[in-house]
Amino acid sequence: MARIFAVANQKGGVGKTTTTVNLSAALAAHGQRVLLVDLDPQGNATMGSGVDKRSLAASVYHLLVGLKTLPEVRTKSEAGGYDVLPSNRDLAGAEVEMVDLENREKRLRDALRAVDDEYDFVLVDCPPSLSMLTLNGLCAAHGVIIPMQCEYYALEGLSDLVNTIKQVHAKLNRDLKIIGLLRVMFDPRSTLSQQVSAQLESHFGDKVFKAVIPRNVRLAEAPSHGLPGVVFDKAAKGSQAYLAFAAEMIERIKSI
Numbered sequence: 001m002a003r004i005f006a007v008a009n010q011k012g013g014v015g016k017t018t019t020t021v022n023l024s025a026a027l028a029a030h031g032q033r034v035l036l037v038d039l040d041p042q043g044n045a046t047m048g049s050g051v052d053k054r055s056l057a058a059s060v061y062h063l064l065v066g067l068k069t070l071p072e073v074r075t076k077s078e079a080g081g082y083d084v085l086p087s088n089r090d091l092a093g094a095e096v097e098m099v100d101l102e103n104r105e106k107r108l109r110d111a112l113r114a115v116d117d118e119y120d121f122v123l124v125d126c127p128p129s130l131s132m133l134t135l136n137g138l139c140a141a142h143g144v145i146i147p148m149q150c151e152y153y154a155l156e157g158l159s160d161l162v163n164t165i166k167q168v169h170a171k172l173n174r175d176l177k178i179i180g181l182l183r184v185m186f187d188p189r190s191t192l193s194q195q196v197s198a199q200l201e202s203h204f205g206d207k208v209f210k211a212v213i214p215r216n217v218r219l220a221e222a223p224s225h226g227l228p229g230v231v232f233d234k235a236a237k238g239s240q241a242y243l244a245f246a247a248e249m250i251e252r253i254k255s256i
């Protein structure tokens with residue numbers, strides 16, 4: 001059975017897509033069968049996987065509104081060694097079109113059932129909002145991975161997200177839990193980073209992943225080459241951190 005994880009944080013630019021792409025590639029490098037779902041109309045995870053969002057025959061949009069089946073939408077990240085349900089700007093329209101559909105928050109969950117046996121991990125890259133698209137990600141998932149930067153305002157937005165997750169858990173998806181908080185773009189030389197990081201550990205205990213992703217320019221450069229960072233420069237500190245995070249996830253799912 002595939003374990004499905006939504007990578008979510010309604011704050012923009014906190015490293016959701018970088019985490020989804022690199023965790024997918026790192027899990028694949030560890031021999032896991034992975035499907036990445038790009039639930040963001042920006043299509044960054046699609047491009048970062050080396051799939052051109054401008055020339056898609058079909059996208060997650062078609063899947064959510066019922067115009068195509070999952071196998072028709074699915075493509076491959078040759079570079080990353082995982083499968084992709086790609087997206088582009090078309091997906092922005094799905095939000096409105098889904099309003100009239102039955103079970104609109106469960107469209108992704110229902111679509112993923114068809115491929116449950118084919119993957120060990122399904123990772124869903126959510127957009128920076130608590131929208132119907134993110135809700136579809138949360139309804140489909142067994143757990144949420146929350147990437148966050150260790151900065152002053154990081155904790156503020158977190159309570160909104162935690163409340164949303166609680167509501168989804170209560171009303172729509174009893175399986176859903178927070179798997180963990182992932183510290184990203186971490187700067188070990190910054191005192192503030194260290195303080196916020198310590199605060200996270202004392203508040204959230206073992207919900208904070210042991211792996212810490214450092215700020216690393218190689219991770220930021222990789223998408224312009226259409227490659228996940230862990231493929232573009234495997235030896236880079238950021239890539240090594242994502243490989244360690246993947247190993248931690250493989251361990252973690254044994255007890256979920």
Ligand code: ATP
Binds near residue numbers: 018184186214216238
């Ligand atoms: P959005 O909310 O717009 O979807 P996001 O949360 O998906 O954004 P990313 O796109 O992953 O965030 O990252 C935002 C920017 O930070 C990107 O330019 C990315 O390359 C850069 N970045 C992410 N992680 C790191 C890192 N560990 N080191 C250096 N740069 C990083």
Ligand code: MG
Binds near residue numbers: 017018040127
């Ligand atoms: Mg993103």
